Amino acid sequence: MSGGLGNLIKTLQIDTRLLGMIGAFIVISLVFHVATGGTFLTPRNLFTLTLQTASVAVMATGMVFVIVTRNIDLSIGSLLGIIGMLMGVIQVQILPDIVGFGNPSIWIITVIIGLLLGAAIGGFQGWLIGYLTIPSFIVTLGGLLIWRGGAWWVSKGTTISPLDPTFIKLGGASGTIGVTASWALAIVGSILTILFLINTRRKHISHDFAVKPLWAEYALGAILVGAICGVTAIMNAYLVPTRILERRFAADGLEMPEGYTEAYGFPISVLIVLAVAIAMSIIAKKTRFGRYVFAMGGNPDAAELSGINTRWLTVKVFALMGALTAIAAVIASARLGSAGSSLGELDELRVIAAAVIGGTALAGGVGTIYGAILGALIMQALVSGMGMVGVDSPLQNMIVGGVLILAVWIDIVYRRKTGDA
Amino acid sequence: MSTPLLEMRNISIHFGGIKAVDDVSIDVMPGEVVGLLGHNGAGKSTLIKILSGAYKKDAGEIFVDGKKVEINSPIDAREHNIETIYQTLALSDNLDAASNLFLGREITTKFGLVDDTAMEAESRKIMARLNPNFQRFSEPVRSLSGGQRQSVAIARAVYFNARILIMDEPTAALGVHETAMVADLIKELKAQGLGIFLISHDTREMMDLCDRVSVMKNGQLIGTERVEDVTEDDILSMIIMGKNPKKAA
Numbered sequence: 274m275s276g277g278l279g280n281l282i283k284t285l286q287i288d289t290r291l292l293g294m295i296g297a298f299i300v301i302s303l304v305f306h307v308a309t310g311g312t313f314l315t316p317r318n319l320f321t322l323t324l325q326t327a328s329v330a331v332m333a334t335g336m337v338f339v340i341v342t343r344n345i346d347l348s349i350g351s352l353l354g355i356i357g358m359l360m361g362v363i364q365v366q367i368l369p370d371i372v373g374f375g376n377p378s379i380w381i382i383t384v385i386i387g388l389l390l391g392a393a394i395g396g397f398q399g400w401l402i403g404y405l406t407i408p409s410f411i412v413t414l415g416g417l418l419i420w421r422g423g424a425w426w427v428s429k430g431t432t433i434s435p436l437d438p439t440f441i442k443l444g445g446a447s448g449t450i451g452v453t454a455s456w457a458l459a460i461v462g463s464i465l466t467i468l469f470l471i472n473t474r475r476k477h478i479s480h481d482f483a484v485k486p487l488w489a490e491y492a493l494g495a496i497l498v499g500a501i502c503g504v505t506a507i508m509n510a511y512l513v514p515t516r517i518l519e520r521r522f523a524a525d526g527l528e529m530p531e532g533y534t535e536a537y538g539f540p541i542s543v544l545i546v547l548a549v550a551i552a553m554s555i556i557a558k559k560t561r562f563g564r565y566v567f568a569m570g571g572n573p574d575a576a577e578l579s580g581i582n583t584r585w586l587t588v589k590v591f592a593l594m595g596a597l598t599a600i601a602a603v604i605a606s607a608r609l610g611s612a613g614s615s616l617g618e619l620d621e622l623r624v625i626a627a628a629v630i631g632g633t634a635l636a637g638g639v640g641t642i643y644g645a646i647l648g649a650l651i652m653q654a655l656v657s658g659m660g661m662v663g664v665d666s667p668l669q670n671m672i673v674g675g676v677l678i679l680a681v682w683i684d685i686v687y688r689r690k691t692g693d694a
Numbered sequence: 695m696s697t698p699l700l701e702m703r704n705i706s707i708h709f710g711g712i713k714a715v716d717d718v719s720i721d722v723m724p725g726e727v728v729g730l731l732g733h734n735g736a737g738k739s740t741l742i743k744i745l746s747g748a749y750k751k752d753a754g755e756i757f758v759d760g761k762k763v764e765i766n767s768p769i770d771a772r773e774h775n776i777e778t779i780y781q782t783l784a785l786s787d788n789l790d791a792a793s794n795l796f797l798g799r800e801i802t803t804k805f806g807l808v809d810d811t812a813m814e815a816e817s818r819k820i821m822a823r824l825n826p827n828f829q830r831f832s833e834p835v836r837s838l839s840g841g842q843r844q845s846v847a848i849a850r851a852v853y854f855n856a857r858i859l860i861m862d863e864p865t866a867a868l869g870v871h872e873t874a875m876v877a878d879l880i881k882e883l884k885a886q887g888l889g890i891f892l893i894s895h896d897t898r899e900m901m902d903l904c905d906r907v908s909v910m911k912n913g914q915l916i917g918t919e920r921v922e923d924v925t926e927d928d929i930l931s932m933i934i935m936g937k938n939p940k941k942a943a
Binding site for chain 1: 746747748769815
C-alpha cells in the first residue's frame with residue numbers, strides 16, 4: 274500500500290482485511306449496478322439483499338467458532354430444515370389447539386422450543402465430537418443425512434403453511450420497524466459507538482498505553498456514525514409499494530389519503546442479525562468462553578494444560594451453533610411464510626463459504642464475526658446479482674465455487690505477506 | 695531434616711503395557727533446584743506431567759509441605775502453587791502475550807468480561823522484570839522470537855506466585871545470551887525460596903544450576919545425588935549405564 278494511505282489506515286487502526294472485504298463488496302455491487310442498468314444499488318434491492326442474507330449470516334457467526342476450534346459443522350442446513358419443520362408443526366398444528374388460534378404467545382413459545390431444540394441437538398453432536406472423540410466431519414455428515422431425513426419424516430414431504438402471522442414478521446418484508454424507529458435506533462447506535470470509543474481511549478490512557486491521535490479518533494467516530502446513518506437512510510428510502518398500502522387501508526375499512534407514502538425501515542430479521550453479531554463479537558473478544566475457543570484453536574494441548582476443559586468447550590460451541598441455526602430457521606421459514614422439508618438445503622456450504630471468505634482459517638485459531646457476516650453479504654450479492662443479470666443457475670454455482678477458491682487463495686497470500694500465518 | 699516443600703513418593707504410571715514411570719520418589723526443598731536427568735524416554739517428562747496434572751498417576755502419593763494432596767488436573771496443580779514451563783512452551787500461537795500469560799486465569803471486569811487492558815498492564819509489569827526488551831504485547835506470540843516466547847512462558851509460571859516450579863528443557867531453543875538470562879532467573883527464584891525441578895540434557899548446565907540431581911532410566915530412578923558429591927562422569931555413567939557408581943563402590 275502506498276505511503277500516505279497506508280499510514281492513514283495504520284493510524285486509524287483499521288483492519289486491512291475488513292477494508293479489503295468492503296472493497297470487494299463495493300466492486301461487486303458496482304459491476305452488477307452497471308450490468309443491470311442501474312437496478313442493483315437501489316434501496317429496494319439492498320433491502321432485499323439484507324433479507325436474503327440474514328439467515329446465512331446468523332449461522333456464519335456460529336460457524337466461525339466451530340471452525341476456529343478446528344471443527345466443521347456440515348449438519349446445519351439439515352438442522353435448519355428439521356427445526357423449521359418442527360416449529361411449523363408446533364405453531365400451525367399443535368399450539369392453536371392448546372392456546373387458541375392467533376394467540377400472541379404462539380410465536381414466543383415456538384421460538385423458545387426451536388432454540389432449545391437447536392441447542393440440544395447441537396450440544397449432542399458436540400458431545401459425540403468432544404467426549405466420544407468422533408471427528409466432527411463424520412458426526413455432522415451423519416447429522417446432515419439424519420436431520421434432513423427427519424424433516425421429511427415429520428412432514429411426509431408436505432409444506433406447512435401459513436405460519437403464524439406474528440412469527441412471519443421475524444423474517445420477511447412484512448416485519449419492519451418503520452422510519453421513526455429506524456432513526457431512533459441509528460441515534461442510539463451512534464451514541465453507544467461514540468461512548469465505546471471514548472471509554473476505550475480513557476482505559477488506555479489510565480494504563481499509560483499508546484493511544485491514537487485525537488483526530489484519528491474523531492475520524493473513526495465519524496466513519497462509524499456515517500456508516501450507521503447511511504445504512505439507516507437506505508432502509509428508510511425503500512417505500513412500501515402503493516398497492517400494499519391500499520390493501521392495508523382497505524383491510525381497516527379506510528380510504529388511503531392521496532399522496533400517502535410509507536417506508537419500510539429496518540427489517541426485524543436484519544436487527545436480529547445485528548443483535549447476534551454484537552453478542553457474538555462480545556462473546557468472542559470479551560468473555561472467557563470466547564477466549565478459550567480461540568486458545569483451543571491455536572493450540573489444543575496448551576489450552577488443556579492451562580486447565581481448560583476442551584471437551585466441554587466443544588459441546589458448548591456446537592450447542593451455540595445449534596441455537597444460532599434455530600434462529601436462522603426462524604428467519605428462513607418466516608421469510609417464506611411456510612416450512613417445507615427442503616428448507617435450508619445446501620445452507621451448510623453457503624455458511625462455511627461465508628465464514629471462510631470472511632477470513633476464518635480452516636486450520637483453526639483465526640476468524641472474526643464481522644468477517645463472516647461480510648462474507649455472507651458478498652456471497653449473497655454475487656448470487657442475487659447474477660440472478661438479476663440472468664446468469665443460469667448452474668453457471669451461478671460454478672462462479673460462486675470459483676470465487677470461494679479465489680478468496681481463500683487471496684487470503685493465503687495476504688497472510689503470508691503480513692506474516693499473520 | 696526439615697519437611698520437603700514437595701515430595702513425590704513411589705509414583706508409577708503405565709501406558710498400555712509399558713511402565714513409563716516405575717516406583718519413583720523425588721523431592722525438593724524450599725530454595726533448592728533439583729535436576730532430572732536421563733535419556734529421551736527415561737520418564738522425566740512423564741513424571742513431571744503427573745505433578746503438573748497433565749497425567750494421572752496409577753500409584754503413589756504426592757505431598758506438599760508434608761501434607762498429602764491429590765493432583766488430578768492442571769487446575770489442581772495450580773491450586774497448590776505448582777507451575778510448569780513445558781518444553782513445548784504450551785502457548786496458543788494465535789493469542790497475544792497477555793492472553794497467554796493469563797490463559798485459564800483471566801482478569802475480569804465487574805461484569806465478568808475479560809479485562810484485556812488490565813491484563814496487558816500486568817504483563818508489562820512482569821515483563822519489565824523478566825525481559826525488559828520485550829515490547830511486542832499486542833502481537834500474536836507466533837510472530838515472536840524463541841527467546842521472547844520463552845519469556846512469555848516463564849512469565850506465566852512466575853506471575854501467579856509459584857512455590858514449586860517445573861522447567862522442562864527451558865533453554866533448549868535459546869541462544870547463548872538468552873540461556874544466561876534463564877540461568878540468572880533460576881538463581882533469583884531459588885533465592886526467593888522456590889523449589890525448582892529442572893529437566894535438561896546439558897549435564898554441565900545441570901551441575902552448575904542444581905543442588906541435587908535425580909537420574910532416571912527406563913522409567914526407574916537410578917539415584918539422587920548432591921552435585922558436590924559426584925563428578926560429571928559419575929552422572930553420565932548413571933544416565934548411560936543405569937548404575938550408581940557411588941553405590942556400587
